Amino acid sequence: MKQIKVIGLLLGCSLLLNVALSPLAGQAATTTYHVSKLKATKHRDYYVPSHAYHHVSWYLGLHGKKATLTKAASLTKATRTTYTSVKQLKLKRGKKTTTLLGVRTSSKATVVWINKSYLRIGKNPNRIRATRTAKGHYQQHGNALDWFNPKHFKTLRNADYYVTTYPFARSSDYQASAYQKTVTTIKAVAGNHLADFKTLAYLPITMKTSGDYSNPQSVVMTPHGQGMYIMQTTHSYATTGRVVYYDLAALKAYGITHDHMARLRRASHDKAVNKLTATDRAILKHVKIGPQFKTGHGQSLAYNPHNHQLWFIGHGGKHANLQQLSKKALKPIKKISFKLNSKISMGSVLTFDNHGTAYFYSSAPKVGSAPKGSVKLFAGKIGKTTVRFHLVMQGLRYSPGTIAQAMSYNPQRNQLYLVSNGSITSLPVNHLGHLKSSAIESTMFQTTREFEGLSFTTNGGAYLLVNRGAEVLKATTNNF
Template sequence: MVIKKKFKMMILSLALLLFVLMGVNANANVKTYHQKGYAMVGGYATHYVKNKNYAYIPLYDYGSSVGYYENRTYQTESFTMLGSRGNFHRNAISSYYLPVTYNWSGDLGNAQSVVISKSGQYAYIMYPGANTTIVRYDLWKLQSLGITTNNMAGLRLGVKRRDPQILSAIKFGPKFDAGHGQSLALNPKTNMLWYIKMDVVTNKPTLVEVSPNTLKPVKQIKFNFSRNYSINNELAIDKRGNFYTYVKYRMHGKSAGRVVIFKGQVKKNYVIFRAIRQGLENGPGFQTQGMGYNPVSNRLYLVSDGVISSIPVNRLSKLRPKDVRTTKFKTNLEFEGIAFNRAGLGYILTIRGTQLFTINNF
């Protein structure tokens, strides 16, 4: 009996190991392209727009959202995050308290990026440390089930109780290597998801294409970025299919840190980027946390903790100080990204606990 029990335990352990390995290698059969040479084919930043330094924020101690610990994560009320400083004041309202626990305690607590479908129906959230790397939330269906600002605890409670109606509005994708997971973005031209597989900074990233239906990788391109620049884990794609990323240098003295922006394209199976010759004298916040694009305003958004700056795409390389909008929020939440639907409604992702704020006319 003892031998039989040990044998069963061994089989169970092997099965569990196989499951884990299969999960980690969900992109093992994905077509991989190895790009020769450097992806950066032109230029470097030569000058910087002297935008005002509204966004000087030292590294702060991260806090939690109102009622998160007091209500044991099941918060019941929405609250407003005030845009208190900067040259573009806007407020954001907490609209969805996303699950923080599914398979084990806190496994969905470290969301790193957000994408909103063009229609606004779906929110795609990337969780690099979880057993499900991308989770798709059907916001329309959740609203029809009563998940609104009048029932803020309903989504987390529904997931905890395994409510079949709530779970029918959520698609859990497989586990795969997302790196830091901070750069999930939607290409509006193809309706495909993309992210940069890397840690925080590198010059040898991998660009990965993901199906919005299966939530699995379908293609990846490994490339060398540049001999002059490393790349941060940021990505946004405009309505014409142009890819953008940026690097922000650390604060120095009273400077908030300069920003260099890169514009590129994916052509079949290779990537090209060019540096925008004009950068920003003062980037937002202490460190980069994400990037977004609004198809209505045609602006790029640079996200840091507690502060977001935006710039118009059609004035890249010829920005004036007034073109750079900066909103500094009265908060100590850790920001993780921003995304917009085709109507221009914005969604800001923060953690502790994981939640989506909505913001209008941003």
Template structure:
């Protein structure tokens, strides 16, 4: 019997017939089949999902072929077989095509019925390619796993290690194509702190695509846009920290009028100052405020007298020729429904009039009052010609008017507090009413802030005061948000470092000084500033802090773009006060 086996193998080899990778004993009772000679075919990858199929070796002659099972296909799921030859086996009246295949998993070979195979690679890969490092977030609707990949391109193995975290931003640095059941899947190599591995590309989304808008309506010159999903990048509270900014937080102020507001019947002419009372010892904190001009109070065409007594924010045009001041009537129940309007002041011409002989700091206030009463002088008419009063519209609290220097567009926040859906609007510089409106949601637990600013590169900023403490952020600490805001996209990220204390109890304004690159945080009688390019890595020495006296409401700090000149917008009564170095 042993001699017969050896002789049988010897005949198989010498005939150049079909060679088995693993020798199998020949059983006398095995069925025999007729087959064709093997022919070469184009190399092609296949995979199998069969749980019952097998590969075989052939022995015997073409007319009397015996088949010996050598591999169970169920042991080769998630791997690729490559064919190189074919032959036909006649089983009764059936003609069955067999492929000679080799496994990429371990080199196993054999003949397999083609019906068990499906065209395509399975668990093979291409070499990973490096990419420019970029930020990605988990897709909210996907569970998403992070995998470790081992093996070679010819046979890869994936092992799930952990789930994607919705509170992390992942950095992608490599991509790799992996084939599964004939389909190519792109995997991205990502890192987030100590977490690293490969994720299916569809489970993460590039931050550059977050917050893209679509047009929802067009009516009366206003185009409305909306985003889909959250536009705030994920974060974890434990990754947040604060830099010490203590010692300069002011309490709540009881506002008072200027000392001569009543005695002059509001037509003030004297220069007032709001002195510096306390500051940090650096070049950016030592300044005070001095009256530049008294703003108007009365104007015809509104519902009541003294309608202009409540300016909320202001912004200069890019060339500083115009000053835009935003007002509301403060008569509606909710902030987002406040009626507002904008007055555009020809700042260049007004300053020429202010510097002329016989002028007065109250000339605008007097001119608009006489216009309200129906009698004006020649000078009044010159002053009024420097003003364009825009139409009234639902504007919100409007303490956020800001110019984006990169796009030369004016933006303000209309709604932010009563819902997690925020509304920002773009103001037409010619019609002085909104021509674009964008609705978005930061996330379900985070409201948009009430203030807004842009740097020279077009980055948008706002800051908030912490109301509910984190272990890493005490109550009244400052959080900074930085991002993109426009009609095409809205996207913000929490800067992972804030300030331990806010300037004051009432968050009033935010502004950017393009001449020194600093962001200014304004509360009543207290202003902090930080270098914008150091956000996230501030030291205590970077935080300039200044306190003032005067019991005035600090509505906003506005900086010119072509010079290092700033103005404080105040109420009771409304005026612009120039920033003066101490």
């Protein structure tokens, strides 16, 4: 029995000593070197620059004058890490000497060894931190978007239900009368997941001055459909607006969703011209109007089912911000300013899944060899003072349309929805990054209306916000 153990040890040593690959290439599982010099170093901060991400870190095993290196991790996992040096080691193999630094991320962390030439002195500039610049306002330092290798980005060739830009037009009923009394239907005419939408409620157009409520930009239904939040801007190209909360459970008693569909719109108009009736006053008690503030485009109001918060993109682009909205005061109570990176801008749509993961999509960024106009999905988290996103490394060849109008999440089906004018595409959250074309659902509608927002209740009810005139429609199925 002892003889077998000795033979095994000798065989193991023989295999270990004959590995010929260098840790500089990061290809060998275990490599053995001659120890030239090992010493403690002053504690100093280091980070890995992007050109060295394709290398690896190592675990060290010392055996007298011999040292073995076993791969620890790819340095792509250290894109935001600041290491502290604790030891320095010189290893010799043939005529070549390599200097490694023993580094760790904290006093309790395991020491890993990295080729010194792959490190730069200083704290990692990509580390995320924030400074408070005003009450409730935080300025983030460090890119919000995680590093990625664009060569690894792939696009799935999904079915093409792309709808090009069309001239927006009023619904025929609205053209005939602002006080619509009957249901409008937006019909699905193509795709692999069809559902029509029928009017739930006609929203106010005028509250104080003519047309001041005619530009709804996004909708959030409460989880059980008892109420809805509408973010609207003061006019078509404005970046100021407000949020209005409609207590649907109470308003339905006045027939605004069935027998008296014109009542809500008429009540708001009567208020504007100082001709309120008793019924008007009763109806408007269930409409809560928030203060005016800078909404940005306004098309991104989203509900986070994990922490029950409302958030929106106050400003997209390279210098972006995300803001939390008070459900009670209907105004912003927190603002986090950030940039994704120097090349990719924040999108203009937002949604959250049940775990609190935030998503946006855009067809604008150029990523690797992905075709122009293909969909790029981004996922991340909004923290207390910072935000962080990563690119999902699989996109879609075809977006639903020219303009990203909204994004939504269906908690019943665990699906994400990409909304453009006249077309909606959905995809399963569980398969992000490794989607198959058969999992992509698309719906094309026969309409010239402008799609503004989409929201779901916990039972899968789908609610579509459109304009000209402003109304919310509900899908004819809870399986949309």
